[in-house]
Amino acid sequence: MRRASDSQLPLSSAALHILLALAGEDLHGYAIMQEISRQSEGVYKLGPGTLYDNLGKLIRDDWIQDLGQRHGDEDPRRRYYRLTDAGRDVLKAETARLTEVVRQARSRLRLHNPRRS
């Protein structure tokens, strides 16, 4: 049965990496950029324009919550973001979809290259 979140899939690369970066803890924008760079081992780097464009969409979809500024933070300009339950469900659905894609890909590659496997 197709779920409501399935209609939003597949996610864009930026949205997937942002949700993935926020899956562990609440982060501000620059920390999200750094986390994404770390997760992709420096391959995928997000600029601030792309980051906040996607953050705006994810906030409108209620997948991310804007926590605002934190008192006592080292820079008052930083705002923190949190993954919501809906965003977590979407991330799980996207992960399951990607897992199926990987499984299919492995199966096909094994079928076409039996000697190498």
Place this chain on the structure above:
Amino acid sequence: MLKRLYCLAVRLHPESFRQRFGDEMLYIFDQQRGVLAKLLVTWDCILSLLRQRTLRTATEMPAAIANPASGFPSFHSLDPFQPSASAIINGAMLTLILFYMTVTAVPYSWIHILHPRTVEIAGEPPQAHRHNTHRFPAISPLDILPTDPDVHKLSLPLQPDVISTHSEATRSKDLNALVAFRRKMLLSDRSDSAVTQSKNSRSDAVGLAPSLLPHREMLLLDQYVGKYVSTNPPMTIWIQMESDPLQGDHLSFSSAPTGHPTLALKPVSPSNFIITGARNSYIEFATDVHGRICCLSFVVNSNALMARRP
């Protein structure tokens, strides 16, 4: 320099976007180390500016809602639906296809053919074959002035906006020809009615019902009846005699011999007939050297279509 350019790009973002993320974007720029990193961030900010200004116009809405003018009610839709680009493209293609089909079908519609006001005619002008045909004086419907009381009894239809381009000299000439034609018709009617006055106590043929028109006038109208063919544009015009108890005996104009709607013709001169119900349109007949009707000009809004007897 890069900092100023970056600040300018951030400032040019839509207000709602700038209010929400502007400070953080400036913070991110300050965290960059090295010119290359700052250059990449600035380039990404410029791309974001273009994206926000062209593709993300909906982000303007929250700011507009957040600051409504005092004293004025504000309304907004809770549904963030916007048609997708593919839906817009499909709609545009469907619209173009329907428009093309409509334009293609219009020339084949009966209403278009039978309603002279919608016809765009670009045929040869009537002057093209006037050199080898004898014609009655050209009289436009506007030139009809009921100076003769007997002519007035005919109650000819006056359409003041049919044609108004004739000069005063032409109007006077045409008027004289028309009055002479009508007087001739009336005299012939009176002679016929004098013979039959004892039988049906008729005093004036003009005052009778149109269905009782004298035989002589019927004969005069018969000479126009027939089929006229136009080659450019290809079209066949049928002039027929109609016997209607309400309208009387009259000529009718049609694009098919039978079974299709017709338009009644009202004579205003031996050569000119107004098409009833169609403004700015009339039919002008021409004769050959033997005085027989050989062709007609179907005139609509000063555009003429020539049709000849086959």
